[in-house]
Amino acid sequence: MNVLCPLPDARAAEHVDELLTRPGLRITRIVSFGQASPPGFWYDQDEGEWILLLAGAARLRFADEAEARVLRPGDCLDIAPHRRHRVEWTDAAAPTVWLAVFCG
């Protein structure tokens, strides 16, 4: 299995694939293509989430920070449970591929 090739066409909607599921652990691949969180929506998750941007570009905003973080390939970020966040932007010109490791 290769997480970068082939990629599903995510123009119409984000694609989420489970890569591994173990007790207390889920690894997923998310492919975005211009999608962002709906206006006013914030993720507020029971699980911790560790993300690694594999391709593309995104802006992720934490509710407790004034500015969105720009994410480029190789950037990783640990999101603590219930730390509210949203995806402000993903590149509309090319796929953005996220690896997300959920734990707890």
Next chain:
Amino acid sequence: MNVLCPLPDARAAEHVDELLTRPGLRITRIVSFGQASPPGFWYDQDEGEWILLLAGAARLRFADEAEARVLRPGDCLDIAPHRRHRVEWTDAAAPTVWLAVFCG
């Protein structure tokens, strides 16, 4: 934090960095530069290990398979606990970057 840039110089020895540690979960980055497992050595691990090659190239051999698997960027692989394996080869001309998620 970016897992691809900057990279430590791994010519003399592999570099292992812990990116995240949670109960039952460890995410590490391994940077190789031509290293391979010693002749006759097999990993035999209590933990499950999920790997994702982020850069470079490698050949990974399972003891229960006749041929080594060639790994390119984006290739991922689930290694069950105690499934014996070894790294037969990593590219000696450029860094090979592995993401390894250990669980259990």
